[in-house]
Amino acid sequence: ELKVEQNPLFLSMQEGKNYTIYCNYSTTSDRLYWYRQDPGKSLESLFVLLSNGAVKQEGRLMASLDTKARLSTLHITAAVHDLSATYFCAVTSYNNNDMRFGAGTRLTVKP
Amino acid sequence: DAGVIQSPRHEVTEMGQEVTLRCKPISGHNSLFWYRQTMMRGLELLIYFNNNVPIDDSGMPEDRFSAKMPNASFSTLKIQPSEPRDSAVYFCADTRNSGNTIYFGEGSWLTVV
Numbered sequence: 001e002l003k004v005e006q007n008p009l010f011l012s013m014q015e016g017k018n019y020t021i022y023c024n025y026s027t028t029s030d031r032l033y034w035y036r037q038d039p040g041k042s043l044e045s046l047f048v049l050l051s052n053g054a055v056k057q058e059g060r061l062m063a064s065l066d067t068k069a070r071l072s073t074l075h076i077t078a079a080v081h082d083l084s085a086t087y088f089c090a091v092t093s094y095n096n097n098d099m100r101f102g103a104g105t106r107l108t109v110k111p
Numbered sequence: 112d113a114g115v116i117q118s119p120r121h122e123v124t125e126m127g128q129e130v131t132l133r134c135k136p137i138s139g140h141n142s143l144f145w146y147r148q149t150m151m152r153g154l155e156l157l158i159y160f161n162n163n164v165p166i167d168d169s170g171m172p173e174d175r176f177s178a179k180m181p182n183a184s185f186s187t188l189k190i191q192p193s194e195p196r197d198s199a200v201y202f203c204a205d206t207r208n209s210g211n212t213i214y215f216g217e218g219s220w221l222t223v224v
């Protein structure tokens with residue numbers, strides 16, 4: 001069974017600081033997703049990573065994928081308050097559209 | 112592009128009543144997913160369809176839950192009879208033709224009292 005683990009589950013940061021959220025998964029995967037969810041809202045797609053070594057960046061967020069280690073990271077650079085949200089990673093397994101989510105990382109950026 | 116449309120957005124119902132949640136996917140989708148989100152259990156995949164065919168419903172909690180996709184433009188998730196523990200946000204999501212990105216609807220917020 002495909003399992004996805006994120007850490008940390010809660011993260012409180014100061015504005016301007018850098019930090020990394022980690023996502024481990026248990027079986028071979030062909031796609032890894034990062035989503036953002038604001039309180040009371042739906043999930044917004046941030047990144048889709050398709051291959052080993054893939055790196056994508058959008059503003060202060062950068063995601064990477066290491067399929068050999070079954071690990072993805074979401075790096076936050078110079079955090080700002082607007083980044084406060086819950087971030088989820090999700091993984092699909094080969095030949096299967098079954099997408100499983102991690103528990104989410106609730107990020108709070110403090111001034 | 113209207114995105115994935117779900118209805119109702121909010122519903123409060125009494126225990127024992129039937130609840131039907133609806134989803135209108137993005138046109139040209141490949142797969143459609145139903146998820147449930149609660150504080151305790153996070154995001155759980157209930158069922159997904161490929162080309163209107165149910166592929167995996169192992170996440171459906173019990174026989175009270177059923178889902179259908181009669182055509183490419185519409186899907187329903189039904190709970191009968193509903194119970195207070197079914198209170199959650201139910202999301203419908205689908206892929207577009209590329210299949211690489213999965214888009215979520217705004218969710219249906221269900222409260223069973």
